[in-house]
Amino acid sequence: MLQCVEGIYREGQVELLEKPAQVKTARVFVTFVPNEEVDLQARGIGPEEAAERRWRLGAIAEDWCVPE
Numbered sequence: 533m534l535q536c537v538e539g540i541y542r543e544g545q546v547e548l549l550e551k552p553a554q555v556k557t558a559r560v561f562v563t564f565v566p567n568e569e570v571d572l573q574a575r576g577i578g579p580e581e582a583a584e585r586r587w588r589l590g591a592i593a594e595d596w597c598v599p600e
Contacts, residue, residue, distance in 0.1 A: 536597040 535555065539548040539562075546562060572582050 534596075 535552050537548050537550055537552050539546050541547075541562070541564065552558075572578075577585070
């Protein structure tokens with residue numbers, strides 16, 4: 533079962549902002565998300581394509597984070 537839980541990395545420690553449901557022990561993958569905004573135009577992504585990608589990802593975001 534995959535779960536998404538947001539956290540903060542600070543001085544070598546990861547602090548979870550919520551407790552994962554029904555998890556006592558599990559392997560984890562930590563992805564570091566930059567604090568600055570991504571320059572989409574520099575990556576060849578225009579406003580229309582960005583909006584479409586945001587819409588497509590929004591369709592799965594709710595399902596991705598559901599405990600089941």
